[in-house]
Amino acid sequence: VFKTSHKKHERKPQSQKTDTKPAPTTTLPRKRVPKFQEGTTVKEFAELLGQKLPDVMKKFMELGYMPTINQPLDADAAQIIAEAFGTKLEIVDVESEEILLEEKEVDTAALSPRPPIVTIMGHVDHGKTTLLDAIRKTNVTEMEAGGITQHIGAYKVKLKDREIVFLDTPGHEAFTMMRARGAKVTDIVVLVVAADDSVMPQTIEAIDHxxxxNVPIIVAINKIDKPEANVANVKNELAQHDVVAEEWGGKNIMVEISAKQKQGLAQLLELVLLQADMLELKANYDRLARGTIIEARLDKGKGPAGTVLVNTGTLRVGDPFIVGTISGRVRALHDENGLRIEKAPPSTPVEVVGFPDVPKAGAIFVVMEDEKKARQIAMTRLHKLKTVEAGKTRKITLDDLYDKIKEGEIKDLNIIIKADVGGSAEAVKDALENLTHPEVQVKVIHASVGGINESDVMLATASNAIIIGFNIRPDSNARMLAEKEGVDIRLYNIIYEAVGSVKKALEGLLEPTVNEKILGRVEVRNIFTVSRIGTIAGCYVLEGMVSRASSGIRVIRDNVVIYDGKISSLKRFKDDAKEVQTGYECGITIENFNDIKVGDILENYVMEEVATKLE
Known part of the structure; x- marks a missing residue:
């Protein structure tokens, strides 16, 4: 009796329920709300809903969306379709899965020695490429038949049963770009300095990078076969930049070589191995592989392919992986000789085929246990990237410096100085490094002469630095990159202003800034001299526009500001113009300035005051 009455009791509310709500027949059997993770495929989604795949596909088509059954879904599309079936989805964040991608605690017992990874840097024409070729030719064994040497961005060299990996990306730009993306690629830097040319601007830049x-530097003094070679002078100039030879009581190994004559190469390689022994480089060979994308390209035959430098673990054919916002499975591995291999241990450069899209150089490559999980994390990252494009890790700016100091986020304020002359750069550097603050140390990580370029912005991105320009301008590429990366560039004409701004920022007294907005850049293509007017510049507007109502115009020659003044007249042909847009020609005269030359860049700007924010 109790049982039947219970059944009746159970049946009644059920019938009431169906009266009040439009029959959600598909959800009734489900005890709980289906949990959806981004990256779930259409097929898996249909199973999750308990619906037939053709019915789910039909619903997508009704919405004008034509997915394949193995296509990953995002949360928005899944929710719309689920609601069409009368089901409410619970979106499960894959955020927790990111923990899987974090570097795990290293078990020291499982570590074995690995070959060192070396990047060659130095000034243009000092012999970086010649040295790379010489090392490679001396050490490349006769290849097997069918093996084709191909450029995969890195290669291994054998020396007495030991190996060294050389990154075939000469120059510090690529090195810093990877560091800016969080990749720790290099163990040792070989700095090539020509004995007949000594230390040059790019040499100093490479040292600073x-x-x-925090990578040890081995100096290769090249071209010692030349009669004008002066090794002592090179060592002396390097010592001024805190790269001191061991025989002088420093900690930098220096080797005299001639890449052309193949002189001293064996000694250089031996010293690289010696430095590697001091660093005690080790890796776990038995874990899931992690690596860095050295370079990537779209191959006609193989599709998207990327060179992965394995940092730890062993990479195998068939491994599911994730790189940034893309995931896939390793279809094939090729070594630097183009030969197929089945696995790649730590410190091995290997070409990976199996990317659904071309990955970014410098991105971290992580092997996952489960392809589905890799796909879900990739999907979540893509979703985050779309929604939080502006929310990338904010770089430090002078405006928010004091708040960051108070929050204890900052211990070092890194600064890059670019000036028109060496004396100014040194003066600004000395003045800034003499600033004292109880909690923050001011560090000038790079100071040199010339305009602000992309290399400076990449170094600032990697080191979370502020760029201070003294009497110079950033070129247009550097300016665009700085905006994209959120790097703070401050431009000054007076030394005490630059130092004063940093000092005030440290003390939290920085006044509301007057922001300068560049309206446009024009190139001087012709000069006309008219006796009563002066020099008229025949110009072409390269970008933006030039306007009479602007705050001012500056004349830039070789990235250095020659003059800063106001527009006296602006004409299109013979008519006065208020403004001239990109792609048009115009005539400009500048107040009290006639020394305009063909090839000068005129930068038109307005000053906008940014009001103080009330917290």
């Missing part, structure tokens, strides 16, 4: 990354 290597120091910022």
């Amino acid at each position: 290597a120091k910022a990354a």
Whole structure:
């Protein structure tokens, strides 16, 4: 009796329920709300809903969407379709899965020695490429038949049963770009300096980049076969930049070589191995592989392919992986000789085929246990990237410096200085490094002469630095990159202003800034001299526009500001113009300035005051 009455009791509310709500027949059997993770495929989604695949596909088509059954879904599309079936989805964040991608605690017992990874840096024409070729030719064994040497961005060299990996990306730009993306690629930097040319601007830049990354430097003094070679002078100039030879009591190994004559190469390689022994480089060979994308390209025959430098673990054919916002499975592995291999241990450069899209150089490559999980994490990352494009890790700016200091986020304020002359760069550097603050140390990580270029912005991105320009301008590429990366560039004409701004920022007294907005850049293509007017510049507007109502116009020659003044007249043919847009020609005269030359860049700007924010 109790049982039947219970059944009746159970049946009644059920019938009431169906009266009040439009029959959600598909959800009734489900005890709980289906949990959906981004990256679930259409087929898996149909199973999750308990619906037939053709019915789910039909619903997608009704919405004008034509997915394949193995296509990953995002949360928005899944929710719309689920609601069409009368089902409410619970979106499960894959955020927790990111923990899987974090570097796990290293078990020291499982570590074995690995070959060192070396990047060659130096000034243009000092012999970086010649050295790479010489090392490679001396050490490349006769290849097997059918093996084709191909450029995969890195290669291994054998020396007495030991190996060294050389990254075939000469120059510090690529090195810093990877560091900016969080990749720790290089163990040792070989700095090539020509004995007949000594230390040059790019040499200093390379030293600063290597120091910022905290990587040991071995100096290869090249071209010692030339009669005008002066090794002592090179060592002396390097010592001024805190790269001191061991025989002088420093900690930098220096080797005299001639890449052309193949002189001293064996000694250089031996010293690289010696430095590697001091670093005690080890990796776990038995875990899931992690690596870095050195370079990537779209191959006609193989599709998207990327060179992965394996940092730890062993990479095998068939491994599911994730790189940034893309995931896939390793279809094939090729070594630097183009030969197929089945696995790649730590410190091995290997070409991976199996990317659904071309990955970004410098991205971290992580092997996952489960392809589905890799796909879901990739999907979540893509979704985040779309929604939080602006929310990338904000770089430090002078405006928010004091708040960051108070929050204890900052211990070092890194600064890059670019100036029109060496004396100014040194003066600004000395003045800034003499600033004292109880909690923050001011560090000038790079100071040099010339305009602000992309290399400077990449170094600032990697080191979370502020760029201070003294009497110079950023070129247009550097300016666009700085905006994209959120790097703070401050431009000054007076030394005490630059130092004063940093000092005030440290003390939290920085006044509301007057922001400068560049309206446009024009190139001087012709000069006309009229006796009563002066020099008229025949110009072409390269970008933006030039306007009479602007705050001012500056004349830039070789990235250095020659003059800063106001527009006296602006004409299109013979008519006065208020403004001239990109792609048009115009005539400009500048107040009290006639020394305009063909090839000068005129930069038109307005000053906008940014009001103080009330918290």
